[in-house]
Amino acid sequence: MIRVALIDDHALVRAGVRGELEESENSDVEVVAEAGTVADAIDAIVRSKPDVVVCDVHLPDGTAADVIAGVVERGVTSRFLALSVSDAATDVIHVIRSGARGYVTKAIEGPDLVNAVRRVNDGDAVFSPRLAGFVLDAFSANLESPGNPELDELTAREQEVMRLLARGYAYKEIARRLSISIKTVESHASAVLRKLQLSSRNELAAWAANRKLV
Amino acid sequence: MIRVALIDDHALVRAGVRGELEESENSDVEVVAEAGTVADAIDAIVRSKPDVVVCDVHLPDGTAADVIAGVVERGVTSRFLALSVSDAATDVIHVIRSGARGYVTKAIEGPDLVNAVRRVNDGDAVFSPRLAGFVLDAFSANLESPGNPELDELTAREQEVMRLLARGYAYKEIARRLSISIKTVESHASAVLRKLQLSSRNELAAWAANRKLV
DNA sequence: TCGACCATCGGGACTTACCCTGATGGCACC
DNA sequence: GGTGCCATCAGGGTAAGTCCCGATGGTCGA
Known part of the structure:
Protein backbone atom coordinates (compact mmCIF):
# COMPACT_ATOMS: atom_id res chain seq x y z
CA MET A 1 0.00 0.00 0.00
CA ILE A 2 1.14 3.51 -0.78
CA ARG A 3 0.66 5.76 2.23
CA VAL A 4 -0.44 9.24 1.18
CA ALA A 5 -0.81 12.59 2.95
CA LEU A 6 -3.29 15.07 1.55
CA ILE A 7 -2.63 18.80 1.85
CA ASP A 8 -5.24 21.27 0.63
CA ASP A 9 -6.97 24.21 2.27
CA HIS A 10 -10.40 23.12 1.09
CA ALA A 11 -11.89 20.15 2.93
CA LEU A 12 -14.15 19.53 -0.03
CA VAL A 13 -11.20 19.13 -2.34
CA ARG A 14 -9.49 16.81 0.10
CA ALA A 15 -12.60 14.70 0.31
CA GLY A 16 -12.83 14.54 -3.45
CA VAL A 17 -9.22 13.58 -3.91
CA ARG A 18 -9.41 11.02 -1.12
CA GLY A 19 -12.42 9.46 -2.78
CA GLU A 20 -10.67 9.25 -6.11
CA LEU A 21 -7.56 7.76 -4.58
CA GLU A 22 -9.11 5.21 -2.28
CA GLU A 23 -12.26 4.15 -4.03
CA SER A 24 -10.98 3.42 -7.49
CA GLU A 25 -10.69 -0.25 -8.36
CA ASN A 26 -7.57 -2.09 -7.31
CA SER A 27 -6.47 0.96 -5.43
CA ASP A 28 -3.29 0.44 -3.45
CA VAL A 29 -3.43 3.95 -2.03
CA GLU A 30 -4.23 4.76 1.56
CA VAL A 31 -4.67 8.29 2.88
CA VAL A 32 -2.97 8.43 6.27
CA ALA A 33 -2.98 12.15 6.98
CA GLU A 34 -4.67 15.40 5.95
CA ALA A 35 -4.00 19.06 6.58
CA GLY A 36 -5.09 22.47 5.35
CA THR A 37 -2.22 24.75 6.30
CA VAL A 38 1.54 24.73 6.02
CA ALA A 39 2.01 24.40 9.76
CA ASP A 40 -0.50 21.56 10.14
CA ALA A 41 0.92 19.86 7.04
CA ILE A 42 4.45 19.79 8.38
CA ASP A 43 3.18 18.39 11.67
CA ALA A 44 1.06 15.75 10.02
CA ILE A 45 3.77 14.66 7.59
CA VAL A 46 6.46 14.45 10.23
CA ARG A 47 4.15 12.36 12.37
CA SER A 48 2.80 9.99 9.71
CA LYS A 49 5.83 9.82 7.38
CA PRO A 50 3.80 9.05 4.25
CA ASP A 51 5.30 7.66 1.05
CA VAL A 52 3.78 10.40 -1.05
CA VAL A 53 2.44 13.85 -0.21
CA VAL A 54 -0.20 15.26 -2.53
CA CYS A 55 -0.01 18.96 -1.90
CA ASP A 56 -1.87 22.02 -3.11
CA VAL A 57 0.50 24.77 -4.25
CA HIS A 58 -1.23 27.68 -2.56
CA LEU A 59 -2.10 27.43 1.12
CA PRO A 60 -3.40 30.08 3.51
CA ASP A 61 -0.11 30.48 5.32
CA GLY A 62 2.34 29.74 2.54
CA THR A 63 3.05 27.48 -0.40
CA ALA A 64 3.83 23.86 -1.11
CA ALA A 65 7.48 24.88 -1.26
CA ASP A 66 7.28 25.93 2.40
CA VAL A 67 5.85 22.55 3.31
CA ILE A 68 8.61 20.74 1.46
CA ALA A 69 11.29 22.89 3.07
CA GLY A 70 9.77 22.30 6.48
CA VAL A 71 9.64 18.54 6.31
CA VAL A 72 12.98 18.13 4.56
CA GLU A 73 14.50 20.11 7.39
CA ARG A 74 13.10 17.51 9.77
CA GLY A 75 14.56 14.61 7.84
CA VAL A 76 11.41 13.31 6.23
CA THR A 77 12.00 11.75 2.82
CA SER A 78 8.46 11.59 1.47
CA ARG A 79 8.05 12.33 -2.22
CA PHE A 80 5.90 15.27 -3.24
CA LEU A 81 3.28 15.58 -5.92
CA ALA A 82 2.09 19.15 -6.36
CA LEU A 83 -1.57 19.59 -7.22
CA SER A 84 -2.83 22.97 -8.33
CA VAL A 85 -5.33 24.89 -10.39
CA SER A 86 -2.44 27.05 -11.55
CA ASP A 87 -0.32 26.17 -14.52
CA ALA A 88 1.77 29.33 -14.28
CA ALA A 89 5.41 28.72 -15.06
CA THR A 90 6.66 30.46 -11.94
CA ASP A 91 4.49 28.32 -9.68
CA VAL A 92 5.61 25.13 -11.32
CA ILE A 93 9.27 26.04 -11.33
CA HIS A 94 9.22 27.20 -7.75
CA VAL A 95 7.70 23.97 -6.50
CA ILE A 96 9.92 21.75 -8.61
CA ARG A 97 12.90 23.68 -7.47
CA SER A 98 11.92 22.99 -3.89
CA GLY A 99 12.09 19.29 -4.55
CA ALA A 100 8.67 18.15 -5.75
CA ARG A 101 8.86 15.19 -8.08
CA GLY A 102 5.68 15.96 -9.93
CA TYR A 103 3.15 18.64 -10.72
CA VAL A 104 -0.36 18.05 -12.01
CA THR A 105 -3.32 20.37 -12.37
CA LYS A 106 -6.69 19.72 -10.77
CA ALA A 107 -8.13 19.00 -14.19
CA ILE A 108 -6.65 15.54 -13.82
CA GLU A 109 -9.06 12.60 -13.85
CA GLY A 110 -9.28 10.14 -10.97
CA PRO A 111 -7.51 7.14 -12.47
CA ASP A 112 -4.74 9.38 -13.79
CA LEU A 113 -4.28 10.81 -10.33
CA VAL A 114 -3.87 7.36 -8.84
CA ASN A 115 -1.40 6.60 -11.56
CA ALA A 116 0.50 9.83 -10.90
CA VAL A 117 0.76 8.98 -7.20
CA ARG A 118 2.09 5.54 -8.06
CA ARG A 119 4.66 6.96 -10.42
CA VAL A 120 5.85 9.54 -7.93
CA ASN A 121 6.07 6.80 -5.33
CA ASP A 122 8.34 4.91 -7.73
CA GLY A 123 10.60 7.94 -7.94
CA ASP A 124 9.40 8.87 -11.39
CA ALA A 125 8.69 12.40 -12.61
CA VAL A 126 5.09 13.26 -13.38
CA PHE A 127 3.77 16.32 -15.13
CA SER A 128 0.54 17.27 -16.73
CA PRO A 129 0.99 17.16 -20.49
CA ARG A 130 0.79 20.93 -20.82
CA LEU A 131 3.51 21.41 -18.23
CA ALA A 132 6.01 18.83 -19.40
CA GLY A 133 6.95 20.99 -22.33
CA PHE A 134 8.12 24.11 -20.66
CA VAL A 135 9.58 22.35 -17.68
CA LEU A 136 11.91 20.57 -20.07
CA ASP A 137 12.45 23.76 -22.03
CA ALA A 138 13.52 25.57 -18.90
CA PHE A 139 15.69 22.60 -18.05
CA SER A 140 17.51 22.46 -21.33
CA ALA A 141 17.83 26.21 -21.69
CA ASN A 142 19.70 26.34 -18.41
CA LEU A 143 22.39 23.81 -19.21
CA GLU A 144 25.78 24.92 -20.32
CA SER A 145 26.66 24.58 -23.95
CA PRO A 146 29.59 22.28 -24.52
CA GLY A 147 31.43 24.16 -27.25
CA ASN A 148 33.34 27.40 -26.62
CA MET B 1 -3.27 4.82 -33.46
CA ILE B 2 0.10 6.20 -32.44
CA ARG B 3 2.52 6.06 -35.34
CA VAL B 4 6.03 5.19 -34.17
CA ALA B 5 9.48 5.18 -35.77
CA LEU B 6 12.08 2.81 -34.35
CA ILE B 7 15.76 3.78 -34.42
CA ASP B 8 18.38 1.32 -33.19
CA ASP B 9 21.51 -0.09 -34.75
CA HIS B 10 20.65 -3.67 -33.81
CA ALA B 11 17.90 -5.26 -35.89
CA LEU B 12 17.31 -7.73 -33.07
CA VAL B 13 16.56 -4.94 -30.63
CA ARG B 14 14.24 -3.30 -33.13
CA ALA B 15 12.39 -6.55 -33.60
CA GLY B 16 12.06 -6.99 -29.86
CA VAL B 17 10.77 -3.49 -29.29
CA ARG B 18 8.39 -3.75 -32.22
CA GLY B 19 7.00 -6.93 -30.80
CA GLU B 20 6.49 -5.39 -27.40
CA LEU B 21 4.83 -2.32 -28.84
CA GLU B 22 2.52 -3.93 -31.38
CA GLU B 23 1.63 -7.27 -29.85
CA SER B 24 0.63 -6.25 -26.38
CA GLU B 25 -3.08 -6.30 -25.67
CA ASN B 26 -5.12 -3.27 -26.66
CA SER B 27 -2.07 -1.82 -28.31
CA ASP B 28 -2.74 1.41 -30.14
CA VAL B 29 0.83 1.63 -31.39
CA GLU B 30 1.91 1.08 -34.98
CA VAL B 31 5.52 1.00 -36.14
CA VAL B 32 5.69 2.87 -39.42
CA ALA B 33 9.44 3.20 -39.92
CA GLU B 34 12.74 1.73 -38.81
CA ALA B 35 16.37 2.70 -39.20
CA GLY B 36 19.79 1.81 -37.82
CA THR B 37 21.87 4.90 -38.51
CA VAL B 38 21.52 8.64 -38.03
CA ALA B 39 21.35 9.29 -41.78
CA ASP B 40 18.74 6.59 -42.41
CA ALA B 41 16.78 7.70 -39.37
CA ILE B 42 16.47 11.30 -40.53
CA ASP B 43 15.36 10.10 -43.94
CA ALA B 44 12.81 7.69 -42.56
CA ILE B 45 11.39 10.16 -40.05
CA VAL B 46 11.09 12.98 -42.55
CA ARG B 47 9.30 10.61 -44.92
CA SER B 48 6.93 8.93 -42.46
CA LYS B 49 6.38 11.80 -39.99
CA PRO B 50 5.65 9.55 -37.02
CA ASP B 51 4.00 10.76 -33.83
CA VAL B 52 6.73 9.35 -31.65
CA VAL B 53 10.32 8.34 -32.38
CA VAL B 54 11.81 5.69 -30.11
CA CYS B 55 15.51 6.21 -30.54
CA ASP B 56 18.65 4.54 -29.24
CA VAL B 57 21.13 7.04 -27.84
CA HIS B 58 24.27 5.65 -29.45
CA LEU B 59 24.26 4.95 -33.18
CA PRO B 60 27.13 3.98 -35.48
CA ASP B 61 27.36 7.40 -37.09
CA GLY B 62 26.26 9.66 -34.26
CA THR B 63 23.82 10.01 -31.40
CA ALA B 64 20.11 10.47 -30.84
CA ALA B 65 20.84 14.18 -30.47
CA ASP B 66 22.07 14.26 -34.06
CA VAL B 67 18.86 12.62 -35.23
CA ILE B 68 16.75 15.13 -33.35
CA ALA B 69 18.74 18.06 -34.70
CA GLY B 70 18.44 16.68 -38.22
CA VAL B 71 14.70 16.24 -38.26
CA VAL B 72 13.93 19.43 -36.36
CA GLU B 73 15.92 21.25 -39.00
CA ARG B 74 13.57 19.78 -41.58
CA GLY B 75 10.45 20.89 -39.77
CA VAL B 76 9.34 17.57 -38.38
CA THR B 77 7.58 17.84 -35.03
CA SER B 78 7.65 14.24 -33.87
CA ARG B 79 8.24 13.67 -30.18
CA PHE B 80 11.30 11.73 -29.10
CA LEU B 81 11.68 9.00 -26.53
CA ALA B 82 15.31 8.06 -25.97
CA LEU B 83 16.01 4.41 -25.27
CA SER B 84 19.41 3.35 -24.05
CA VAL B 85 21.43 0.93 -21.99
CA SER B 86 23.27 3.91 -20.59
CA ASP B 87 22.07 5.78 -17.56
CA ALA B 88 25.04 8.13 -17.50
CA ALA B 89 24.08 11.66 -16.56
CA THR B 90 25.89 13.23 -19.49
CA ASP B 91 24.06 11.04 -22.00
CA VAL B 92 20.70 11.80 -20.48
CA ILE B 93 21.28 15.52 -20.22
CA HIS B 94 22.65 15.74 -23.73
CA VAL B 95 19.63 14.06 -25.24
CA ILE B 96 17.11 15.97 -23.16
CA ARG B 97 18.87 19.16 -24.03
CA SER B 98 18.46 18.33 -27.70
CA GLY B 99 14.72 18.13 -27.25
CA ALA B 100 13.82 14.57 -26.28
CA ARG B 101 10.72 14.36 -24.12
CA GLY B 102 11.66 11.17 -22.38
CA TYR B 103 14.50 8.83 -21.60
CA VAL B 104 14.14 5.22 -20.52
CA THR B 105 16.66 2.43 -20.19
CA LYS B 106 16.36 -0.88 -21.98
CA ALA B 107 15.60 -2.55 -18.68
CA ILE B 108 12.04 -1.32 -19.16
CA GLU B 109 9.32 -3.96 -19.41
CA GLY B 110 7.03 -4.22 -22.42
CA PRO B 111 3.82 -2.77 -21.00
CA ASP B 112 5.75 0.06 -19.43
CA LEU B 113 7.33 0.85 -22.77
CA VAL B 114 3.92 1.06 -24.43
CA ASN B 115 2.83 3.31 -21.64
CA ALA B 116 5.92 5.48 -22.04
CA VAL B 117 5.25 5.88 -25.75
CA ARG B 118 1.67 6.89 -25.03
CA ARG B 119 2.76 9.42 -22.46
CA VAL B 120 5.36 10.95 -24.73
CA ASN B 121 2.74 11.11 -27.47
CA ASP B 122 0.56 13.08 -25.06
CA GLY B 123 3.39 15.55 -24.56
CA ASP B 124 4.23 14.22 -21.14
CA ALA B 125 7.73 13.73 -19.78
CA VAL B 126 8.84 10.17 -19.13
CA PHE B 127 11.90 9.00 -17.29
CA SER B 128 13.01 5.75 -15.81
CA PRO B 129 12.68 5.98 -12.05
CA ARG B 130 16.42 6.02 -11.51
CA LEU B 131 16.84 8.92 -13.91
CA ALA B 132 14.00 11.13 -12.75
CA GLY B 133 15.93 12.08 -9.65
CA PHE B 134 19.02 13.59 -11.09
CA VAL B 135 17.29 15.03 -14.13
CA LEU B 136 15.18 17.07 -11.74
CA ASP B 137 18.21 17.80 -9.61
CA ALA B 138 20.06 19.19 -12.61
CA PHE B 139 16.92 21.05 -13.56
CA SER B 140 16.37 22.70 -10.25
CA ALA B 141 20.02 23.47 -9.73
CA ASN B 142 19.99 25.43 -12.96
CA LEU B 143 17.00 27.62 -12.34
CA GLU B 144 17.30 31.02 -10.88
CA SER B 145 15.80 31.43 -7.48
CA PRO B 146 12.97 33.93 -7.54
CA GLY B 147 13.66 35.34 -4.08
CA ASN B 148 17.01 36.84 -3.23
C1' DT C 1 70.49 22.00 -33.35
C1' DC C 2 67.53 25.63 -33.80
C1' DG C 3 63.18 27.92 -33.48
C1' DA C 4 58.52 28.13 -31.49
C1' DC C 5 55.79 27.88 -27.70
C1' DC C 6 55.04 27.64 -22.91
C1' DA C 7 55.44 28.52 -17.82
C1' DT C 8 57.91 30.84 -14.80
C1' DC C 9 59.62 35.30 -12.74
C1' DG C 10 61.23 40.57 -12.02
C1' DG C 11 61.11 45.95 -12.18
C1' DG C 12 58.61 49.84 -12.95
C1' DA C 13 54.69 52.87 -14.30
C1' DC C 14 50.05 53.94 -14.73
C1' DT C 15 45.21 53.24 -13.86
C1' DT C 16 41.58 51.58 -11.24
C1' DA C 17 39.24 49.80 -7.18
C1' DC C 18 38.16 50.30 -2.44
C1' DC C 19 37.82 52.59 2.06
C1' DC C 20 37.37 56.48 5.31
C1' DT C 21 35.70 60.88 6.80
C1' DG C 22 32.67 64.27 5.87
C1' DA C 23 29.35 67.25 3.47
C1' DT C 24 24.89 68.81 0.99
C1' DG C 25 19.96 68.71 -0.38
C1' DG C 26 15.61 66.06 -0.90
C1' DC C 27 11.99 63.40 1.03
C1' DA C 28 9.03 61.07 4.30
C1' DC C 29 7.33 59.97 8.80
C1' DC C 30 6.01 61.15 13.31
C1' DG D 1 10.57 70.71 13.04
C1' DG D 2 13.38 67.18 14.08
C1' DT D 3 15.12 62.50 12.65
C1' DG D 4 16.29 59.20 9.55
C1' DC D 5 17.17 57.43 4.97
C1' DC D 6 18.64 58.31 0.44
C1' DA D 7 21.34 60.17 -3.48
C1' DT D 8 24.72 63.09 -4.51
C1' DC D 9 29.65 64.60 -4.27
C1' DA D 10 34.86 65.69 -2.38
C1' DG D 11 39.64 64.70 -0.67
C1' DG D 12 43.06 61.53 0.36
C1' DG D 13 44.95 57.23 1.14
C1' DT D 14 46.15 52.05 0.46
C1' DA D 15 45.72 48.12 -2.27
C1' DA D 16 45.06 45.90 -6.55
C1' DG D 17 44.81 45.41 -11.46
C1' DT D 18 46.89 46.18 -16.08
C1' DC D 19 50.55 46.82 -19.17
C1' DC D 20 55.22 47.78 -20.53
C1' DC D 21 60.03 46.24 -20.69
C1' DG D 22 62.76 42.24 -20.04
C1' DA D 23 64.76 37.24 -18.54
C1' DT D 24 65.22 32.02 -17.70
C1' DG D 25 64.49 27.13 -18.49
C1' DG D 26 61.68 23.35 -20.48
C1' DT D 27 59.55 20.67 -24.29
C1' DC D 28 58.62 19.43 -28.81
C1' DG D 29 59.12 19.07 -33.59
C1' DA D 30 61.45 20.36 -38.11
Missing part, protein backbone atom coordinates in the same frame (compact mmCIF):
# COMPACT_ATOMS: atom_id res chain seq x y z
CA PRO A 149 35.63 27.94 -29.58
CA GLU A 150 37.49 30.93 -28.17
CA LEU A 151 38.30 28.84 -25.14
CA ASP A 152 40.47 26.53 -27.23
CA GLU A 153 42.91 29.33 -27.91
CA LEU A 154 43.84 29.41 -24.25
CA THR A 155 46.56 27.11 -22.97
CA ALA A 156 45.70 24.74 -20.13
CA ARG A 157 47.33 26.98 -17.58
CA GLU A 158 45.60 30.04 -18.92
CA GLN A 159 42.22 28.35 -18.69
CA GLU A 160 42.99 27.42 -15.13
CA VAL A 161 43.83 31.01 -14.26
CA MET A 162 40.82 32.24 -16.24
CA ARG A 163 38.42 30.16 -14.16
CA LEU A 164 39.84 31.49 -10.93
CA LEU A 165 39.71 35.04 -12.26
CA ALA A 166 36.07 34.57 -13.22
CA ARG A 167 35.33 33.34 -9.72
CA GLY A 168 36.54 36.59 -8.31
CA TYR A 169 39.83 35.55 -6.74
CA ALA A 170 42.50 38.22 -6.40
CA TYR A 171 45.86 37.69 -8.09
CA LYS A 172 47.38 37.07 -4.70
CA GLU A 173 44.87 34.32 -3.97
CA ILE A 174 45.34 32.69 -7.37
CA ALA A 175 49.08 32.76 -6.90
CA ARG A 176 48.74 31.07 -3.54
CA ARG A 177 46.36 28.41 -4.84
CA LEU A 178 48.52 27.56 -7.83
CA SER A 179 51.76 27.94 -5.88
CA ILE A 180 53.22 30.40 -8.36
CA SER A 181 54.19 34.04 -8.11
CA ILE A 182 51.84 36.95 -8.61
CA LYS A 183 53.84 37.99 -11.62
CA THR A 184 53.12 34.69 -13.35
CA VAL A 185 49.45 35.11 -12.64
CA GLU A 186 49.65 38.55 -14.20
CA SER A 187 51.24 37.08 -17.31
CA HIS A 188 48.51 34.49 -17.71
CA ALA A 189 45.78 36.97 -16.96
CA SER A 190 47.20 39.31 -19.55
CA ALA A 191 47.26 36.54 -22.16
CA VAL A 192 43.68 35.56 -21.31
CA LEU A 193 42.38 39.10 -21.71
CA ARG A 194 44.27 39.59 -24.95
CA LYS A 195 43.11 36.30 -26.47
CA LEU A 196 39.51 36.79 -25.47
CA GLN A 197 39.65 40.44 -26.54
CA LEU A 198 38.53 41.70 -23.17
CA SER A 199 39.85 44.76 -21.45
CA SER A 200 39.54 43.91 -17.78
CA ARG A 201 38.94 41.04 -15.42
CA ASN A 202 35.53 42.48 -14.76
CA GLU A 203 34.50 42.01 -18.35
CA LEU A 204 35.97 38.54 -18.08
CA ALA A 205 33.67 37.77 -15.17
CA ALA A 206 30.67 38.80 -17.24
CA TRP A 207 31.97 36.84 -20.22
CA ALA A 208 32.40 33.71 -18.12
CA ALA A 209 29.01 34.15 -16.49
CA ASN A 210 27.30 34.28 -19.86
CA ARG A 211 28.96 31.04 -20.84
CA LYS A 212 28.22 29.52 -17.46
CA LEU A 213 31.87 28.69 -16.85
CA VAL A 214 31.61 29.45 -13.19
CA PRO B 149 16.54 38.06 0.31
CA GLU B 150 19.87 39.86 0.51
CA LEU B 151 18.91 41.73 -2.61
CA ASP B 152 16.03 43.41 -0.84
CA GLU B 153 18.42 45.19 1.47
CA LEU B 154 19.78 47.16 -1.45
CA THR B 155 18.11 50.41 -2.43
CA ALA B 156 16.90 50.79 -6.00
CA ARG B 157 19.93 52.82 -6.97
CA GLU B 158 22.28 50.37 -5.36
CA GLN B 159 20.72 47.50 -7.26
CA GLU B 160 21.14 49.44 -10.46
CA VAL B 161 24.82 50.02 -9.77
CA MET B 162 25.20 46.42 -8.63
CA ARG B 163 23.96 45.10 -11.95
CA LEU B 164 26.39 47.25 -13.88
CA LEU B 165 29.22 46.22 -11.58
CA ALA B 166 28.37 42.58 -12.14
CA ARG B 167 28.46 43.14 -15.86
CA GLY B 168 32.03 44.28 -15.62
CA TYR B 169 31.68 48.02 -16.23
CA ALA B 170 34.32 50.26 -14.71
CA TYR B 171 33.27 52.94 -12.27
CA LYS B 172 33.93 55.54 -14.93
CA GLU B 173 31.60 53.78 -17.36
CA ILE B 174 28.87 53.38 -14.77
CA ALA B 175 29.16 57.04 -13.85
CA ARG B 176 28.77 58.00 -17.51
CA ARG B 177 25.77 55.72 -18.06
CA LEU B 178 23.95 56.93 -14.97
CA SER B 179 25.06 60.53 -15.45
CA ILE B 180 26.49 60.79 -11.96
CA SER B 181 30.00 61.28 -10.65
CA ILE B 182 32.51 58.53 -10.06
CA LYS B 183 32.44 59.33 -6.39
CA THR B 184 28.75 58.55 -6.20
CA VAL B 185 29.31 55.27 -7.94
CA GLU B 186 31.96 54.48 -5.37
CA SER B 187 29.52 55.20 -2.57
CA HIS B 188 26.90 52.88 -3.98
CA ALA B 189 29.44 50.20 -4.79
CA SER B 190 30.73 50.39 -1.25
CA ALA B 191 27.23 50.01 0.15
CA VAL B 192 26.56 47.06 -2.13
CA LEU B 193 29.69 45.20 -1.08
CA ARG B 194 29.05 45.90 2.58
CA LYS B 195 25.42 44.80 2.48
CA LEU B 196 26.16 41.65 0.51
CA GLN B 197 29.20 40.93 2.68
CA LEU B 198 31.54 40.72 -0.26
CA SER B 199 35.05 42.07 -0.37
CA SER B 200 35.53 43.03 -3.99
CA ARG B 201 33.66 43.61 -7.20
CA ASN B 202 35.17 40.40 -8.51
CA GLU B 203 33.46 38.40 -5.81
CA LEU B 204 30.34 40.34 -6.66
CA ALA B 205 30.59 39.22 -10.26
CA ALA B 206 30.78 35.60 -9.15
CA TRP B 207 27.93 36.14 -6.70
CA ALA B 208 25.73 37.63 -9.38
CA ALA B 209 26.66 34.93 -11.85
CA ASN B 210 25.59 32.23 -9.42
CA ARG B 211 22.24 33.93 -9.03
CA LYS B 212 21.98 34.56 -12.74
CA LEU B 213 21.48 38.28 -12.27
CA VAL B 214 23.51 39.10 -15.33
